[in-house]
Amino acid sequence: MxxxxxxxxxxxxxxxxxxxxxxxxxxxxxxxxxxxxxxxxxxxxxxxxxxxxxxxxxxxxxxxxxxxxxxxxxxxxxxxxxxxxxxxxxxxxxxxxxxxxxxxAGLAYAPLGERNSNLLTSIGTVKTSFGVPMTMAAGVDALERRLPCLLVDFRGLREFSARQIAATLADDWPDLRHQRIDFPGFEAVPEVYAVHLARALETRATRERTIALIKPLLGDARVVGLPALLGLARSQEVHAAFEAGLGVPVFEIPTMPTSVSGLxxxxxxxxxxxxxxxxxxxxxxxxxxxxxxxxxxxxxxxxxxxxxxxxxxxxxxxxxxxxxxxxxxxxxxxxxxxxxxxxxxxxxxxxxxxxxxxxxxxxxxxxxxxxxxxxxxxxxxxxxxxxxxxxxxxxxxxxxxxxxxxxxxxxxxxxxxxxxxxxxxxxxxxxx
Ligand SMILES: Cc1cc2nc3c(=O)[nH]c(=O)nc-3n(C[C@H](O)[C@H](O)[C@H](O)COP(=O)(O)OP(=O)(O)OC[C@H]3O[C@@H](n4cnc5c(N)ncnc54)[C@H](O)[C@@H]3O)c2cc1C
Structure with missing residues (x-):
C-alpha cells in the first residue's frame, strides 16, 4: 500500500x-x-x-x-x-x-440473573432468551403465571396479529384476550408500519389518545401486551407513560424483522x-x-x-x-x-x-x-x-x-x- x-x-x-x-x-x-x-x-x-x-x-x-x-x-x-x-x-x-x-444509551434491560426467560413471539410461540429489554420484561411474568392479559394490535399493521397469538395459545392460556384498534391519526390508512407508529407515540398527544382507546377495553386484564412499537429512541419514556396511563404492567412483543426493537x-x-x-x-x-x-x-x-x-x-x-x-x-x-x-x-x-x-x-x-x-x-x-x-x-x-x-x-x-x-x-x- x-x-x-x-x-x-x-x-x-x-x-x-x-x-x-x-x-x-x-x-x-x-x-x-x-x-x-x-x-x-x-x-x-x-x-x-x-x-x-x-x-x-x-x-x-x-x-x-x-x-x-x-x-x-x-x-x-x-x-x-x-x-x-x-x-x-x-x-x-x-x-x-x-x-x-x-x-x-437509553435502552434499559431487566437486571441479568442466572436464568433464561420465556417470552411470547409475534406468532404465538415462546422464545427462550437471556437479556430482556425493560419494555418486554412484564411479558415474562404474564406468560409464566398465565395472568389475565389483554393483547392489543392496530388495524392495518400486517406484521403483528394479536388474534393469531391468542388463537395459538387458546388452550394453554384461557385468560388471554385480544382487541384491534385504529391507531389515532391513521384511521383512514389501509396499511400502517411499526416504525411510523413508534415515532408517532413519541408525541404526547398521540400517546394519550392511544391509551384512552385501550383503557375501556381492559376489563379484568392485569397486564397488557402490545407490538414492540412503544417509541423508537425514547422507548422507556413511552413505555412508562403507557403503564401509568393504563394502571397495569405493559409489555412489548417483538414484531417480525426488520423490527422497531432491532432498530x-x-x-x-x-x-x-x-x-x-x-x-x-x-x-x-x-x-x-x-x-x-x-x-x-x-x-x-x-x-x-x-x-x-x-x-x-x-x-x-x-x-x-x-x-x-x-x-x-x-x-x-x-x-x-x-x-x-x-x-x-x-x-x-x-x-x-x-x-x-x-x-x-x-x-x-x-x-x-x-x-x-x-x-x-x-x-x-x-x-x-x-x-x-x-x-x-x-x-x-x-x-x-x-x-x-x-x-x-x-x-x-x-x-x-x-x-x-x-x-x-x-x-x-x-x-x-
Ligand atoms: C433475523 C435475525 C434475527 C436475530 N435474532 C436474534 C435474537 O433474537 N437474539 C440474539 O441474541 N441474536 C439474534 N440474532 C443474531 C445477532 O444479531 C447477530 O447477527 C449474530 O450474533 C451474528 O453477529 P456477527 O457480528 O458475528 O455477524 P454479522 O451480524 O453478520 O455482522 C458482520 C459485519 O461484518 C461487516 N463486514 C463484512 N465484511 C466486511 C468488510 N470487508 N469490511 C468491513 N466490514 C465488513 C458487515 O458489514 C457487518 O457489519 C439475529 C440475527 C438475525 C439475522
Whole structure:
C-alpha cells in the first residue's frame, strides 16, 4: 500500500454486527484507541433479546432455563465450541458491561440473573432468551403465571396479529384476550408500519389518545401486551407513560424483522460506541488487509481516496455468509478478506442434510474459522496466521448460533475474550 500516511489506532475492528459492536465497546472501555469499519450487520434483523445459550444439544433441541448450566454441559460435550472456550466469569462480566452500556444509551434491560426467560413471539410461540429489554420484561411474568392479559394490535399493521397469538395459545392460556384498534391519526390508512407508529407515540398527544382507546377495553386484564412499537429512541419514556396511563404492567412483543426493537438496538449501540470515542467508518468496508511485522494496514473502500488505517491489532468480526465474512462458490467456502482457511464440510454434497428441517442442522452452518486459544485464526499449517489478528462472533467454526439460540452470547463473550488478549500487551508496555 502507498500514498498518504495511515491513521494509527490500537485496534481496528472489522464488522459492525453484534460481535463488532461488542468488541469496539469493550476496547473503548479498556482505554484502547479503536476504529470500527462496516455497517449494521444482523442487528437490524434482531429482536432486541440477547440470547446467551438456550438450546443444547442442537439435534435434541433440549431447552435450558439456566444458560450457565447449559454452558457447563456444552463445555463437557463440545469443548471446541467457541462459547465453551470462554470462562463463565468472563461471560457474566461481558454481559453486565454490554447491558450497562445499552442502558446508558437509553435502552434499559431487566437486571441479568442466572436464568433464561420465556417470552411470547409475534406468532404465538415462546422464545427462550437471556437479556430482556425493560419494555418486554412484564411479558415474562404474564406468560409464566398465565395472568389475565389483554393483547392489543392496530388495524392495518400486517406484521403483528394479536388474534393469531391468542388463537395459538387458546388452550394453554384461557385468560388471554385480544382487541384491534385504529391507531389515532391513521384511521383512514389501509396499511400502517411499526416504525411510523413508534415515532408517532413519541408525541404526547398521540400517546394519550392511544391509551384512552385501550383503557375501556381492559376489563379484568392485569397486564397488557402490545407490538414492540412503544417509541423508537425514547422507548422507556413511552413505555412508562403507557403503564401509568393504563394502571397495569405493559409489555412489548417483538414484531417480525426488520423490527422497531432491532432498530432501537442498532441505534443504541451506534450511539454508545461513538460516545466512548470509537471512530466509526460505517459507510466503508475493508478492501485489503496486510501485516508489516506486528502492524496491520487496512485499505478501505467507500471513503474518498480510499482511507488507510494502521493498527496494532485487528479484530475480524465479519460474520458468516449474510455478513459477507465468508464467501461460497460451487466448490468451497473461503474467508472473504484474507483467504484464511475455513473449517468446512469435505464437499458441497455434505453441506446440507437431505431434510432441510433436520433438527441436527446443516454442516455448512458450522463452517468458519478455527483459532488458537487466544482467538487468533489459524493458517493452513495450524499455526496463528498473524500475531495481531483475532476473530470473533459468528465467523467462528464449530457452532450453529441460530439453532443453539446463542447469537448475542457468542458475539459478546468472544468479543470480551479477544479484547482481553488485545489489551494485555498494551497493559504490559504501560506498566511502570
Ligand atoms: C433475523 C435475525 C434475527 C436475530 N435474532 C436474534 C435474537 O433474537 N437474539 C440474539 O441474541 N441474536 C439474534 N440474532 C443474531 C445477532 O444479531 C447477530 O447477527 C449474530 O450474533 C451474528 O453477529 P456477527 O457480528 O458475528 O455477524 P454479522 O451480524 O453478520 O455482522 C458482520 C459485519 O461484518 C461487516 N463486514 C463484512 N465484511 C466486511 C468488510 N470487508 N469490511 C468491513 N466490514 C465488513 C458487515 O458489514 C457487518 O457489519 C439475529 C440475527 C438475525 C439475522
Amino acid at each position: 502507498s500514498g498518504a500516511a495511515a491513521t494509527r489506532y490500537d485496534v481496528a475492528v472489522i464488522g459492525a454486527g453484534m460481535a463488532g459492536m461488542a468488541a469496539a465497546l469493550f476496547a473503548a472501555e479498556r482505554g484502547l484507541s479503536c476504529v470500527q469499519v462496516g455497517s449494521g450487520g444482523g442487528i437490524l434483523f434482531a429482536s432486541g433479546l440477547l440470547d446467551l445459550l438456550a438450546v443444547h444439544p442442537v439435534a435434541e433441541h433440549r431447552l435450558w432455563q439456566s444458560p450457565y448450566d447449559a454452558l457447563a454441559t456444552l463445555a463437557g460435550e463440545q469443548p471446541g465450541h467457541p462459547l465453551a472456550r470462554v470462562d463463565p466469569t468472563s461471560i457474566r462480566a461481558a454481559f453486565q458491561s454490554f447491558v450497562a452500556a445499552l442502558t446508558s 432501537r438496538l442498532l441505534g443504541a449501540l451506534e450511539s454508545v460506541v461513538s460516545s466512548r470515542g470509537v471512530r466509526r467508518r460505517q459507510l466503508s468496508s475493508v478492501r485489503a488487509l496486510t501485516f508489516e511485522g506486528d502492524t496491520a494496514l487496512l485499505q478501505l473502500d467507500g471513503a474518498p481516496g480510499g482511507e488507510r488505517i494502521s493498527a496494532r491489532a485487528v479484530v475480524l468480526a465479519t460474520g458468516r455468509f449474510s455478513g459477507h465474512g465468508l464467501t461460497a462458490d460451487r466448490q468451497s467456502v473461503r474467508e472473504s478478506i484474507l483467504g484464511l482457511p475455513v473449517q468446512q464440510p469435505g464437499g458441497r454434497d455434505a453441506w446440507h442434510q437431505d431434510d432441510f428441517l433436520d433438527p441436527a442442522g446443516h454442516a455448512i452452518n458450522r463452517a468458519g474459522l478455527r483459532t488458537d486459544e487466544v482467538w487468533r485464526p489459524l493458517d493452513a499449517t495450524g499455526k496463528p496466521a498473524w500475531k495481531s489478528l483475532f476473530a470473533i462472533g459468528s465467523i467462528l467454526a464449530d457452532q450453529d448460533w441460530m439453532r443453539a439460540k446463542c447469537g448475542s452470547g457468542l458475539a459478546i463473550a468472544t468479543a470480551w475474550a479477544a479484547i482481553e488478549q488485545v489489551a494485555q500487551p498494551l497493559r504490559e508496555t504501560q506498566a511502570p
